[in-house]
Structures are given as structure tokens and as C-alpha cells.
Amino acid sequence: MSPLLLLAFVLAYFVLLLIVAWLSSRGADNESFFIGNKSSHWMLVAFGMIGTSLSGVTFISVPGAVGATAFSYFQIALGQFIGYFVIAYVLLPLYYRLNLSSIYVFLRGRLGPRAYQTGAGFFMVSRTLGATARLYLVVKILQELILERLGLPFWLTALVILLMILAYTFEGGVKTIVWTDTLQTSGMLLGLVICVVYLLRGLDLSLGQSLRELDAAGLSTIFVGDPNSRFFFAKQILAGIFISIAMTGMDQEMMQKNISVRRLADSQKNVITLSLIMLVVVLLFLFLGGLLQLFATQQAMAERGDQLFAAVVLGHLPAWVQLVFVLALISALFPSADGAITALTSSFCIDLLGLQRRQDWSEAKKTAVRRRVHLSFAAVFLLLVLVFRWVDNPSMIGLILKLAGYTYGPLLGLFAFGLLTRRQPRDGWVPLVAIAAPLLCWLIDSRQRALFGAYEIGLELLLLNGALTFAGLWLISSRPQRASLASSSARL
Known part of the structure; x- marks a missing residue:
């Protein structure tokens, strides 16, 4: 398909986003930006969070x-499915009871101001690196598919x-993003289903036949039984539990949408609904990946990993499916960045x-500061995307x-x-502990063969770090x- 035609459809899709943003952000203020005035509908939040949780990396890297x-x-x-229940019935009740706009305020009341700043700081580092890595992968593919052919630089x-x-997040923030x-x-899920259907047609396989082919090729194995492997099922499930608790339940981006729902019960319904849908969607992405592998083998294609999906669609599927793929890719890109x-x-x-x-600042000044911060983070995102371009990785999900x-x-x-103990740390030392832990993890990870022999540390690194x-x-x-305990309870 012509790159100019693809670009025209991308721009038309963006115009549609701008229209949705304009309609949803009318009358928005700072509370709209931060927590959507606590008026978001739980079903919209649940469905929209699928795109945020999956992102362009899942769309490209998991099948690859x-x-x-x-x-x-x-x-x-x-494991994530289990972790979502912890979020729904342990963390969300806490956040709603404290009426938080930022979930890290809990750390200030329970552990102290340095702990609060440390938690917020690690969130910023975590989300900035993760979001820019996701953004880079999709920008890279769009560059190779469309813009490079038009002579535009990365x-x-x-x-x-x-x-x-x-353009579409500047005013409305969370109030707009929910929509x-x-x-x-x-768009992303529609593209996923269409690509699966056309790959089955291209392989001339029914659903049942494709499952048998995947099994015969050894591509449908779910559970890994080798305890030494970093893919051992117990390690992966345990890691999944804590990945969802940390990367969703303790992540301001994900929780910001949940606490924009007016009632706790509705927010809990949102998380449980999300957990069920995610199982189905991830399985569908893996099934797509298996079909891509079968197709690549049939066509003797050399592409593998993150390059495979785009190579199959653009090289072998009809033009209109290519268009759907590009729009689905854009749909996967924006939720992970906006x-x-x-x-x-x-x-x-x-x-x-x-x-x-800040009682001494007018609402106009607060809005001006918030806008400058928003622009600054966009500049940081641009810089880090260029860094990821320099240190390109073959599998961004890993x-x-x-x-x-x-x-x-x-x-x-x-x-x-903060949740499991009533002990009070020395607040000034908290940042040192939070920095020392990942450094120790890095030392252990870099020397794991000497320390553990055949045993491989995988995603349980998160649990070790915690x-x-x-x-x-x-x-x-x-x-x-007793006095300090009462003071801490009062702060909470």
C-alpha cells in the first residue's frame, strides 16, 4: 500500500482522537486532569485499561x-490474574479510604516525607523508562513502514x-484519556482479530487444525517444568502476581484511572473485569504469534522476533488488512504514551x-505550572526514544x-x-535503602552463574528487589x- 495513503489514514485517525478529546475536555480543570473529577464510568475505564496494560510492545513483541x-x-x-484480585481488595480500598489523588500520599502518611518522595521518584523513573521503550518500538515500526519511505528522519x-x-491530552488529562x-x-483488538482471521485463511487452516499444527511444532507449550529455567512455571506465575501488583496497583498511571471512578465497588468491578479480559486477550496474542511462526516457516521467511508481525502483514496480506494493522498499531501506541x-x-x-x-497559588498559576511540566515530560520522552534508537534491543518485551x-x-x-508492619523507618535513610536494593540486585543478576550455577534468575528479580x-x-x-503510632494513624 502507498505510504502516502497509509499516512492519510493515520492523520484521519488522529483527527478523530482530537474530536473525542475536544468533546470530553470541555470545562476541564486541574481536578479533571488529575482524577477526571471522579466521574469516570467503570466500564469505560476497564475497557480502556486493556490498551494501556498491553501497549504496542504486547502487540508486536509478545507474538514475536x-x-x-x-x-x-x-x-x-x-500470575497477573491473581495479582489483580490483590489490587481490587487490598490496595483500592486503601486508596479510596484515604481519598487520594496520588497513591504515593499513602507513603507520606505512613512512612514519612522522604519515603513519599522516594516512591514518587521511582514511579517517575519506572514509568518514563517503560513508556518510552514501548513508544520507541512502535515509532520504529511506523518509521520503517511509512515515514522512511517518504524520506523523513526518525x-x-x-x-x-x-x-x-x-494535542489531545494537554487540557483534559485523565478525563480525556478514559475516552x-x-x-x-x-482499534487494537479489532486489528488483532482481523489479522488472526486472515492468517488462518493464508495458512488454509481451521481453528482446530491450527491448534494441532501449533502443538506439533512445539509452539503451544504453556508450562515449563524445569526449576532451573527462568521460564519455570512457579517463577513465572509468582513474578506475574507481583508484576501486576507493582506495575498496576502501585503505579500512578494505572491507579489514576481507577480512582477517577466515583465508587470503590465500581472501581473493583473495573479491575476484576480487566483481569478476566486480559487472560483472553493475551491468549489471543499468543495464538497470533503461533500463526505467524507457522506462516513464516511456510514462506521461508527470515524475520523473527519483533520484526515478524509487520513483515508478514505487509508482505503477504491484502492491502486493506495492512491498513487495519497500521491503525491497530497506532491504537496500541497512544495508550502507552498518553x-x-x-x-x-x-x-x-x-x-x-x-x-x-499550594494555597498561595491561583488556579491559573497551577494550570500554567501543570502545562509546563506536561511539556517537559514530552521533551524527556523524545530524548529517551532517541536513546533507545541508539541501543536497539531485539525483544523489547524482555x-x-x-x-x-x-x-x-x-x-x-x-x-x-507500610501495609504489613507498624514499624517506623528513619525517614532520611529511606532513599538510600531504595537505591541500594536495585544495586544489590544488579550485582546478584550479573554474577548469577557464579552464585547459583545452572539456576537462572528471571522475572522474580522484581520480588527479590522488593x-x-x-x-x-x-x-x-x-x-x-504509642504517641507516634497515633500520629501516624491521624496522618493516614
């Missing part, structure tokens, strides 16, 4: 990894896409600048989960310590006196 790891990624999805593609995201994410998730920039802006303004507590193990571990340890943070906080803490 099936050739190397079969369906073993579903083990992580099973940096300009990244800049234009970020400006497009800014645009719903539209984008619909929500991240909005949540980072919210966390920076609320947690580090104390915007909501890189993102690895980064999450280092950056979300301290958040997991901080929240666990445990080290928890242990460090215990060492620098003491039992609270």
Missing part, C-alpha cells in the same frame, strides 16, 4: 517471542507523534511540587520486564512495609511508640 518461548508468557498472565517521526499526543483509550483499545505523560505530570505536580496544597524488576522493586518494598527493600527498611526502623 512465541518462536523462542512458545506460549510460556501465559504463565505471567495467570527523530522527526518521534517528535510529530509526541506532538500529536500532547480516547476506549477508542484506541477497540496515559504515561499525564500520570507523570500529575505525580510531579502533586507529589514533588505539592500543587494541590527489556521492559527487566527494567521493571529494577525500578518497581523499591515501590513494592515500600508499600509492603524483599531487599523491605529488609533494608526493617533494619533502619524501630517499633513505634
